[in-house]
Amino acid sequence: MSGRSPQGAEHTAARRSDPSSRSASEETPRRAPGPVGTAPGTTAPAAAPTPGTAAEPEPHPRTAPGTRTRGTGTGTRRAALLSTALVAVLALLALVSAGTGAYDIPLGDVLASLQHHLGLGGAPLDRVGESVLWNVRLPRVVLALLVGAGLGCAGALMQGVFGNPLAEPGVIGISAGAAVGAVAAIGLGLSFFGNWTITVCAFVAGLITVSSVYLLSRNGGRTEVVTLILTGIAVNAFAGALIGLFVFFADSGQVNQITFWQLGSLAQATWPKVLAVLPCAVAGLLVAPFYSRRLDLLSLGERPARHLGIDVERLRLSLILVVALLTAAAVAVAGVITFIGLLVPHLLRMANGPGHRFLVPGSALAGAVVLVAGDLAARTLAQPAELPLGVLTALLGSPFFFWLLRRTRRKQGGWA
Numbered sequence: 125m126s127g128r129s130p131q132g133a134e135h136t137a138a139r140r141s142d143p144s145s146r147s148a149s150e151e152t153p154r155r156a157p158g159p160v161g162t163a164p165g166t167t168a169p170a171a172a173p174t175p176g177t178a179a180e181p182e183p184h185p186r187t188a189p190g191t192r193t194r195g196t197g198t199g200t201r202r203a204a205l206l207s208t209a210l211v212a213v214l215a216l217l218a219l220v221s222a223g224t225g226a227y228d229i230p231l232g233d234v235l236a237s238l239q240h241h242l243g244l245g246g247a248p249l250d251r252v253g254e255s256v257l258w259n260v261r262l263p264r265v266v267l268a269l270l271v272g273a274g275l276g277c278a279g280a281l282m283q284g285v286f287g288n289p290l291a292e293p294g295v296i297g298i299s300a301g302a303a304v305g306a307v308a309a310i311g312l313g314l315s316f317f318g319n320w321t322i323t324v325c326a327f328v329a330g331l332i333t334v335s336s337v338y339l340l341s342r343n344g345g346r347t348e349v350v351t352l353i354l355t356g357i358a359v360n361a362f363a364g365a366l367i368g369l370f371v372f373f374a375d376s377g378q379v380n381q382i383t384f385w386q387l388g389s390l391a392q393a394t395w396p397k398v399l400a401v402l403p404c405a406v407a408g409l410l411v412a413p414f415y416s417r418r419l420d421l422l423s424l425g426e427r428p429a430r431h432l433g434i435d436v437e438r439l440r441l442s443l444i445l446v447v448a449l450l451t452a453a454a455v456a457v458a459g460v461i462t463f464i465g466l467l468v469p470h471l472l473r474m475a476n477g478p479g480h481r482f483l484v485p486g487s488a489l490a491g492a493v494v495l496v497a498g499d500l501a502a503r504t505l506a507q508p509a510e511l512p513l514g515v516l517t518a519l520l521g522s523p524f525f526f527w528l529l530r531r532t533r534r535k536q537g538g539w540a
Contacts, residue, residue: 203482210489221500222261264393268499269492270405274450276491279465284419292465293451296356300363301333302326302455311370323456330452388459388514404453416480461514463521
C-alpha cells in the first residue's frame with residue numbers, strides 16, 4: 125500500500141528523500157533500518173514516492189481544516205460577544221441619558237413610564253416628568269442613536285470603498301455639501317417646506333455634492349480613488365467658501381443660528397426631526413451589511429476583485445450613494461459632527477479585525493454608543509450651559525486619532 129515498502133532500505137530512502145511522506149510513514153509501526161550498503165539500483169525507484177503516498181500528506185496551507193475552523197470560530201465568538209456588549213451598553217446609556225439632566229428622573233421611573241406607554245404595565249410619571257421624558261429627552265436620545273449609527277456605518281463603508289483607513293464621509297465633501305444647503309436655507313430665509321426646509325435643503329445639497337464629485341472624478345468610464353479624494357478636497361474648500369459668504373451677508377440672528385448649527389448639536393431634537401431622518405437612516409443601515417462580502421473582496425485590490433466577479437465601479441457607486449444617504453440625513457438634523465465615522469471603525473478593527481461582516485453593523489452600533497454618550501456629556505459637563513456636540517467629539521477625537529497614528533507607525537516601524 126502507499127507509504128509501505130517491502131524492503132527496509134527502500135522505506136528508509138523514501139523517508140529521507142521526501143519529507144512530505146513522513147506523516148504517512150509515521151502512521152505505521154517503525155521498522156529497523158535495513159543494511160546500509162544497499163545497491164543503488166534498489167534504492168533509486170523508492171526515492172520517488174508512489175502516487176498513494178504523495179496524495180495523502182499534501183493539504184494546501186490555506187485549506188488546513190484545523191487552523192481555519194479554529195480561527196473562524198474564535199472570530200465569530202468574539203464578534204458575537206462584542207455585539208452583545210455594544211447592545212447592552214447602548215441600552216443602558218439610552219436609559220441613563222433619558223433620565224439625566226436639569227430635571228432628573230430616576231431610572232426606575234423611566235422604565236415604568238416606558239412600560240406604561242408600551243402597554244406592559246408600569247405607571248406614568250407626573251405631568252412635568254412625562255413632558256420632559258417624552259417631548260425632550262427621548263426624541264434627543266433616539267436622534268443621537270440614529271445619527272451616530274449612520275455616521276459610524278458611513279465611515280466603515282467609506283474606508284472599505286477607498287481602501288484607506290483615513291477616509292470618512294467628509295473626505296468627498298458630503299458633510300460640507302449638506303452644510304452649504306442648510307446654511308443657504310438659513311441665510312436666505314427659505315421656508316417653502318416649513319420646519320422641514322433646512323433638513324430638505326441639507327439633504328438635497330449633500331446628494332448633489334456627492335453626485336458632482338463622482339462625475340467629476342470619472343475618466344474613461346472609471347473612477348480612480350486618488351482622483352475622487354482630491355476632487356472631494358476641492359469641493360470641501362469650495363463649500364467652505366460658500367458658507368463663509370452666507371455668513372458674511374447674514375444678519376446677527378442668522379449668524380448665531382448658522383454658527384450653532386455648524387458646531388453640531390442635538391438641542392433642537394423633536395419627534396418630527398426623528399421621523400425626518402428615520403427612513404433614510406433605516407434604509408441605509410439595512411442595505412449596508414449586504415455589501416460586506418464584496419468589500420472584503422475589494423480589500424484584496426481592484427484587479428483581484430474584478431477577477432473574482434466584482435463590478436468595482438457599480439459597487440463604488442452604490443456604496444457612495446448609501447454613504448450620501450446616511451451622512452446627508454445626519455448632517456441635516458444634527459449639523460456637522462466629526463470623527464465618529466473615522467474613529468469608530470478603527471476601534472472595531474483593533475478589537476475584532478478588518479472583516480466587514482462584523483465591521484459594518486458593528487460600526488453602526490458603536491457609533492450610536494459614542495454619540496449617545498457624547499450627547500449626555502455635552503448636556504451635563506457644563507450645566508446649565510450645553511457644549512456643542514461637534515466641538516466635544518472633535519476635542520476628544522483629535523488626541524485619540526494622534527495616538528492611533530503614532531501607535532500604528534510604531535507598530536509598523538514607520539510609514540512606507
